[in-house]
Amino acid sequence: MVFRTRRLAVASVAVAAATALVAGCASGTGGSTSGADGDTLTLWTHNAGNSAELDVVKKIIKDFNGSQSKYKVKLQAFPQSDYNNSVVAAASARKLPCLLDVDGPNVANWAWGGYLAPIDVSGSEVPLSDQLPSTVGRYQGKVYGFGFYDVSxxxxxxxxxxxxxxxxxxxxxxxxxxxxxxxxxxxxxxxxxxxxxxxxxxxxxxxxxxxxxxxxxxxxxxxxxxxxxxxxxxxxxxxxxxxxxxxxxxxxxxxxxxxxxxxxxxxxxxxxxxxxxxxxxxxxxxxxxxxxxxxxxxxxxxxxxxxxxxxGASWQWAMSSTCSNKDGAQAWLKFSRQTKYFVDYAKTTGTLPGTEAAAKQVDGYQAGGKFNVLVQFARKYAVVRPVTPxxxxxxxxxxxxxxxxxxxxxxxxxxxxxxxxxxxxxxxxxxxxx
CATH class of the missing domain: 3.40.190.10 (Periplasmic binding protein-like II)
Incomplete structure (x- = not known):
């Protein structure tokens, strides 16, 4: 994996987007809703240039769409260099998708700005408590996002x-x-x-x-x-x-x-x-x-x-505050929280599995594996960047x-x-x- 590609995926903050976000004021409630056409929900990701990770996203969407007939998720992928700017522009126009990924350090800013809604993924196969703490995005006591992996x-x-x-x-x-x-x-x-x-x-x-x-x-x-x-x-x-x-x-x-x-x-x-x-x-x-x-x-x-x-903290999945079908969005989020997907992310991207159960299934990251020490570093030494907008x-x-x-x-x-x-x-x- 190329150093620059993964390094940026760890923690990208497009300067123009960051400036626009920070300079703005909280404005996320009220107005029009978006992100869904009936029971079809749009999902945005920054992974257009990262085929390995994008393939995992596509797999989860395909599995979810095939698992039930009530909701359908459709994908829109952006190049990482354009992603944050696209989110800012869509938020200003109140045209955010229902589902989107967000870099962990930006969760507080996007939540404060009214871009994100709190999520409830209770009852999922993988409880939030099983994850590396740095892979759960919280702001003011509420959960706004979760990720499948971290890096160390x-x-x-x-x-x-x-x-x-x-x-x-x-x-x-x-x-x-x-x-x-x-x-x-x-x-x-x-x-x-x-x-x-x-x-x-x-x-x-x-x-x-x-x-x-x-x-x-x-x-x-x-x-x-x-x-x-x-x-x-x-x-x-x-x-x-x-x-x-x-x-x-x-x-x-x-x-x-x-x-x-x-x-x-x-x-x-x-x-x-x-x-x-x-x-x-x-x-x-x-x-x-x-x-x-x-x-x-x-x-x-x-x-x-x-x-x-x-x-600590890498990319996480979240739900927009303007999503007109929050039940459907949370259904996808809950469905995605299966150990097999945590394993898929780690295997295809070379990242740290977000749970111990997943680590046991990834060669080298299980207890005694040559890379398990990296998981230990993440658990023992990780400090999330300041949780402030x-x-x-x-x-x-x-x-x-x-x-x-x-x-x-x-x-x-x-x-x-x-x-x-x-x-x-x-x-x-x-x-x-x-």
């Missing part, structure tokens, strides 16, 4: 390289500390074998920056926003712990451990031996194992002082600040400006009340 960040390395330089191979029970990690990078740099011993995908854009690096901020003890009320970023995003992360992040470049901007395909560079350690995702685990075999080390995130952290704006501001820091901006000033801009956005939108 991890470090990849060659065991032989780590052993050659006397670097301990971490375990889930004993991850690297900051001191160990810094020492390992220094040793690898000193070897002269690697121009940049660490690869962290700094050539990426968009949501990758928040997905990949904000968990490190959290491991330092900082965060993107004060989650107690979600009313201010000041004192948190630009607080002491966050500034310590930013200073360390910049030092990776200044010490020559990491490129300011990585190549177009960081995983390809890692497999070619250009880097010794790569911060990447579970979507490349199988490819790496095929190439490196038993020499592949799948390593947990570093504990920078406040525990190891990774991002302001999140798309927060993510954009964090990306800008982090990029500026790598380019040499003062960490405290860059994070301080981002925090001020976020606070101004919160105030302008009345803290997204309602």
């Amino acid at each position: 960040l991890a470090f990849f390395a060659r065991k032989s390289v780590l052993n050659e330089y006397g670097i301990r191979i971490p375990t889930i029970d004993k991850p690297w500390t900051k001191a160990e990690f810094d020492s390992a990078l220094a040793e690898l740099k000193k070897s002269g074998k690697f121009e940049y011993p660490l690869e962290m995908g700094t050539g990426g854009t968009g949501e990758w920056w928040s997905y990949a690096y904000s968990p490190q901020v959290q491991s330092f003890g900082g965060d993107l926003i004060d989650r107690d009320g979600y009313k201010t970023a000041s004192g948190t995003l630009d607080g002491k712990n966050s500034v310590q992360w930013a200073t360390w992040f910049r030092s990776l470049v200044s010490k020559g451990y990491m490129a300011k901007k990585s190549g177009a395909d960081p995983n390809k560079d890692f497999l070619a031996g250009k880097s010794a350690i790569q911060w990447d995702g579970s979507w490349n685990a199988a490819k790496n194992a095929d190439k490196l075999g038993d020499d592949l080390a799948i390593i947990p995130p570093v504990d920078f002082g406040d525990g190891p952290r990774i991002g 302001a999140y798309p704006y927060i993510s954009t501001e964090f990306e800008k600040a982090a990029q500026d820091i790598l380019s040499g901006a003062d960490p405290e000033n860059a994070l301080g400006q981002a925090a001020k801009d976020i606070d101004n956005n919160l105030k302008t939108n009345n803290y997204y009340a309602g």
